[in-house]
Amino acid sequence: MNPNTDIRYLVIIGIAVMLLLFTSFLVALIFSQRKKLKYQKSMDKLREHQQNQLIEAAVRSEEQERHRIAETLHDEVGAILSSAKLHLLGIKAAVLDERDQKLHEKGRELLNDVIGKVRGISHNLHSNILKEFGLNEAIRHFIRKVTEGAFLNATTALDDNYQTENPDNDISIYRMVQELVNNILKYAHASEFLISSTLDSNVLNLVIFHNGDGLTQEQFEELRYQKEGLGLKNIQNRVILLKGNIHFTRGEEGYRINIHVPVSTSLKVEAKQDTAN
Amino acid sequence: MENFLHFLSDWSEIWALLIPLAFMLRYKNKYAYLKPVKGYIWVALLLNTAATLLWKFKVNLGFREGDFFWSNNFFYNIHSIARLLFFSWFFILLHQPFLVRLKKAIPLLFIVFVLVNFIFFEDFFYYWSFSGRLLSLETGLLLIYCLQYYFFVLREDHSEDKRPPSFWVVTGLSIYAVVNFPIFLFYMAFVKQFENFAINIWDVTNMAFTLFCIFLAKAFYESKH
Numbered sequence: 001m002n003p004n005t006d007i008r009y010l011v012i013i014g015i016a017v018m019l020l021l022f023t024s025f026l027v028a029l030i031f032s033q034r035k036k037l038k039y040q041k042s043m044d045k046l047r048e049h050q051q052n053q054l055i056e057a058a059v060r061s062e063e064q065e066r067h068r069i070a071e072t073l074h075d076e077v078g079a080i081l082s083s084a085k086l087h088l089l090g091i092k093a094a095v096l097d098e099r100d101q102k103l104h105e106k107g108r109e110l111l112n113d114v115i116g117k118v119r120g121i122s123h124n125l126h127s128n129i130l131k132e133f134g135l136n137e138a139i140r141h142f143i144r145k146v147t148e149g150a151f152l153n154a155t156t157a158l159d160d161n162y163q164t165e166n167p168d169n170d171i172s173i174y175r176m177v178q179e180l181v182n183n184i185l186k187y188a189h190a191s192e193f194l195i196s197s198t199l200d201s202n203v204l205n206l207v208i209f210h211n212g213d214g215l216t217q218e219q220f221e222e223l224r225y226q227k228e229g230l231g232l233k234n235i236q237n238r239v240i241l242l243k244g245n246i247h248f249t250r251g252e253e254g255y256r257i258n259i260h261v262p263v264s265t266s267l268k269v270e271a272k273q274d275t276a277n
Numbered sequence: 278m279e280n281f282l283h284f285l286s287d288w289s290e291i292w293a294l295l296i297p298l299a300f301m302l303r304y305k306n307k308y309a310y311l312k313p314v315k316g317y318i319w320v321a322l323l324l325n326t327a328a329t330l331l332w333k334f335k336v337n338l339g340f341r342e343g344d345f346f347w348s349n350n351f352f353y354n355i356h357s358i359a360r361l362l363f364f365s366w367f368f369i370l371l372h373q374p375f376l377v378r379l380k381k382a383i384p385l386l387f388i389v390f391v392l393v394n395f396i397f398f399e400d401f402f403y404y405w406s407f408s409g410r411l412l413s414l415e416t417g418l419l420l421i422y423c424l425q426y427y428f429f430v431l432r433e434d435h436s437e438d439k440r441p442p443s444f445w446v447v448t449g450l451s452i453y454a455v456v457n458f459p460i461f462l463f464y465m466a467f468v469k470q471f472e473n474f475a476i477n478i479w480d481v482t483n484m485a486f487t488l489f490c491i492f493l494a495k496a497f498y499e500s501k502h
Contacts, residue, residue, distance in 0.1 A: 007463055008474055014459035015481070022455045026448070029427055036436040 055237045062234075063171060070126035073118050081115045120145075124178075135170040136160060136197070139177055143195060146185060157196040162204055165263070172238040173206070173261060176246075179231045180208055180257055188212030192254070199263075206259040214255025217248045287333075289483040290325040294318060297493035306500035308442055310370035314493060317363035321356060328352035345402070353407035357415045361387055364450060368422045371443055375429040383418055390414065406468045413461035416454040423451040442496040449492025456485035 088111060093104050123129075130138035136158040147154040164170050177195070184190055190212030197206045215223070224232040239246045244261035285292075298318055328349040331338070340346045365384040391411065395401040399408050426447045460478055467475035 007466055008471060011459045011463050011467075011478070015456055018455045018459065019452075022451060025427065026451075029431060032431060033436045036434070037438065040436060 052240060055241050059172060059238060059241055060168075066125040070122045070124075074122040074126070078115065078118050078122065081111065081118060085111045085115065130170060130174050131167065134164050135173060136162065138170075138174050139195065142174075142178060143181065146181060147193070150185065152185070152191060152193055154193045155195070157194070159197045159199045159204075161199045162197065162263070169242055169261070169263065172242055173204070173259075176235050176238050176259065177206070177208070179235055183231065184208070184210050184212065184214070188214055188255070190254070202263055204259075204261045204263045206261070208257040208259075209254055211254035214250065214257075215248045216250050216255075220246075220248045283480075286480045286483045288329065289487050290329055291322070293483075293487040293490040294322045294325060296490050297497060298322065300494040300497035304497050304501035306442070306497065308500050310367055310372075310443060311446075311496070311500060313363045313366040313370065314446055314496070317360060317367075318493065320359050320363070324352050324356045324359070328356075348402075348404045350404070350407040351402045354401055354411055357407070357412045358387075358391060361415045361418060364419060364422065367446065368426065371426070373426070373429045375432070376425050380422070380425070383422070387414070387418060406465060409461050409464040409468075412464070413458060416458040416461055419450055420454040420458060423447050423454060427451075440499070442500040445492050445496035445499060449489040449496070452492070453485045453489040457482055 085108070088104070088108055091104060093101055096104060129141050133141075139158060140156050143154050143156050181193075181195070184193065188210055190210035192209075192211040194209045195206070196209075197204060199205075220232060224236050235246065239259070239261075242261045244259060246260075247258045249256045249258070297314075301315055301318060331346060331349040331352070335347055335349075338346070362384055365380070365387075368380050394408070394410065399410065401408075426443070430444075460482060464475065467478065
């Protein structure tokens with residue numbers, strides 16, 4: 001091999017070696033990135049799991065607290081109020097003069113009123129109907145109660161194929177509905193209101209429609225990070241907990257809130273739809 | 278078949294650039310760091326078209342041996358300077374907090390080298406060949422830029438599923454620089470001693486350039502999302 005030929009070989013070998021080095025470097029880089037990505041994904045999963053655990057703990061403790069307050073109201077405050085009513089009723093009204101009779105009557109009315117209110121709050125916090133009769137009945141009862149006497153045409157069309165298998169999930173769905181309906185009654189000034197549900201391949205689809213001033217998805221995303229949007233944040237937390245999703249849309253006829261929640265449920269043969277006004 | 282391949286190789290300096298150009302015009306993107314790449318494609322197309330047309334049609338254009346435009350080598354010198362400056366700009370625009378001073382110093386040092394080299398040592402318009410010294414230094418510097426990019430990516434904690442357009446640009450540029458660095462380093466020696474080898478190895482350069490252009494096209498394609 002003469003020295004002149006060596007230069008050509010040297011260049012060819014040089015190109016080959018450099019290409020080989022570069023390819024090895026690139027492969028090592030790609031493998032390292034994949035490893036990093038895998039680690040990142042596992043960390044994200046762990047973080048998500050921890051976040052879900054925190055949300056679950058917060059939601060459960062909130063529920064326990066509600067339960068405790070409801071029990072205290074019902075068993076202690078309610079009992080004291082009932083006792084006070086009994087004592088009041090023990091007074092012989094006939095012996096009182098006209099002024100005292102009126103005061104006695106007014107006191108009795110106020111006491112009845114406050115007993116009713118305490119019972120209402122207690123039931124609202126405790127959600128006995130939810131436990132005894134299921135999610136659909138609890139929603140119907142809640143809608144009937146909150147729209148009573150309001151200038152609002154409320155309709156419920158709930159899919160009775162849905163059967164509760166996880167009561168904790170139902171509590172979360174019920175609380176979301178409560179919060180959303182209360183918000184609509186408070187801020188939307190709607191005259192028409194509809195809540196419907198369908199069960200489709202183990203996914204419960206809830207739709208809340210109203211013709212007032214509602215929220216768009218952008219407004220929801222913005223509000224839930226604000227101090228005033230605590231209720232919306234709670235809704236979002238419950239959606240995360242249920243591994244579902246919520247979407248706010250604005251249509252020509254009004255605003256729509258779609259909630260999709262994956263549920264594990266068995267199907268009932270009979271389906272029932274009802275309308276409440 | 279061999280003739281066809283030679284024909285393809287001869288004109289590859291033009292048609293290869295049309296691939297990234299098509300993707301660049303088809304997909305608008307938001308990446309500021311791709312601006313220098315866009316600029317490079319236009320300038321390279323202009324220079325390569327001029328160099329190839331001059332080489333193919335110099336007789337038809339009425340030039341004779343010994344005329345200034347009988348040789349197209351100075352276009353390669355201009356192309357080399359333009360490539361380094363455009364890609365220096367590209368690497369600076371990536372804003373990677375790694376060897377920042379070096380990245381900013383390279384184009385300045387390169388300009389100083391170009392001035393000193395062509396004032397005192399070489400003729401920019403040398404008739405028989407482009408400057409092997411200029412082109413080998415340019416590919417060497419591009420290789421340094423590419424390696425520092427990969428080292429930065431290696432050091433980074435964060436990684437994404439999808440590779441950014443910059444990765445494709447740098448990979449194409451690396452392939453071009455890795456293949457051409459040894460060729461340009463010994464090119465003057467080939468021209469003097471092995472003219473045929475110098476002509477044949479230019480096909481390898483053209484192939485590397487075509488690959489580089491395909492990677493640029495991939496970068497523009499990826500930038501559409």
